[in-house]
Amino acid sequence: MMIEIKDYSLWAGGKKVLDGINLSVREGEFLAITGPTGSGKTELCYSIIGIYPNMLPCRQKGKIKVCGMDATKAKPAELAMHVAYVFQNPISQLTGYGMSVEEEVAFGLENRGVEREEMKERVERVLKTLGLWEVRKNSPFELSGGQQQKVALASVLVLEPKVLILDEPTGHLDSYGTRMVLETVDKLREEHNITTIFVSHKFKEMVKRAERVVVMLDGRIIREGKTRDVLSDAEFLRKNGMIPLPITELSEKLREEKRWKGRNAVDVEGFVARWRERR
């Protein structure tokens, strides 16, 4: 397992924010985590990358093993060699006002002492893939929110991490930008077998690529399962403050009139196939 969490609880800011978390993520898996604000998603991710306890005061109980390291004891620099994190707000990630997009993306590689030629080649590849090549000489702070998010993503993807944690990485992006960013992640994931944790409320994107979904509420995992099983359960989602996909609501409405059997649909293709099949 790339990530193994056993009976993990976290106390921070004077309260218990994570309660008895058990979760395993295998190498190369794309796992989605969802749940309302304050449910503990970010705290769990911060624990995996060692922000807790290295940068934020806390008390921990239980175990978190990431790439064979004990994340509750490892130094942030050790974890950072293998685990990359893309923050919700790209500004949190950008290094400095004096840097260009190109320098920003090269920063992590420079710190790791990567050879100049290799660095140039890796930076160019990621900038071109993410459509940032044309703005490589600009300051990231001159760019739109969506483009800043792409710069933040480029600066971690260039490091080719083993584990990639995306904390609502597409929140500032339009559907084209979202697709481009996630397709880039898919490509790099395939090439390097990167284990990905995708924290999001975007169910449509989860359906397309996540094998499993974890739902959190009040610091606990309240559901874990195959993406289509969890996201088709409209009643469960609504009960826990989430909005089911329109296609899911439609299937459920048809079921009330005995026009739909079995699991609700979560995507257009699934709906059309099932609707035609039942005729």
Added chain:
Amino acid sequence: MIEVKNLTHVYENGVVAVKDVSLRIERNEVVGIIGQNGSGKTTLVKHFNALLKPTKGKVMVNGIDVSEKEPYEMASLVGYIFQNPDEQIFSKTIEEEVEFGVRQIGKGDSEWALKTMGLWGVRKKNPYDFSYNTRKIIGITSIIAMRPEVIIFDEPTTGQDPGGILQVEGLIKEMKGKHTIIVISHDIEFIARNCERVILMDGGKKIFDGKTRDVFYDDIERYGLEPPQIVQLSKRMGLGKILTVEEVYEKLMKRKLKKSINKVHKLF
């Protein structure tokens, strides 16, 4: 009423963000503005409250030439809710933040706004003690407290959880018919649920402007946008220009009924 005539905006670095856009938004309309990052949506609406001045063209709000005004002079008429609440919030308590604008323009109702947005109980607390989502709600509250005739929501669902999205939707529903509401959003499903009219921008130009169902059934994919799930379904199944779950449901049930009637007819 907002009237934009041949508006062009060129930033200091030479970027032409809005190119010769003309449009008219009537009083109490709910209009969505969609388009890719950098398509000129935010630049366009920042002319409605004098945050930006036109390079060419004119913007009139209720007959007032906005280019002759300063943002504080437009605040009672046009409220702009920033995408990032931290660009807007500066007070030590939520109450002070919400009351600031009301005091400045001498009209509004901060108590109503705080209660409507569920912040009354925490009004004495510091906005930065709360999550980004809540700060976004605080940003919205401080603008609606001033009761401006026109309210502009810039990406209201970005960084919001479903609870926050439903809260903003509830607010828009409550304000419909009483305010002109302009929503800039990448969240196509949100636009489909809440806006009667949609303007699509691309490369600084207005590409489509019409009823939401007409725009979403046009070729918006060409401009990098994914149509709402229900529109995709309807296109696949040939159900016509429908937008909501209820409309698809009715269509499918009617089809079923029609088939049953046909079967009965065949028997005779």
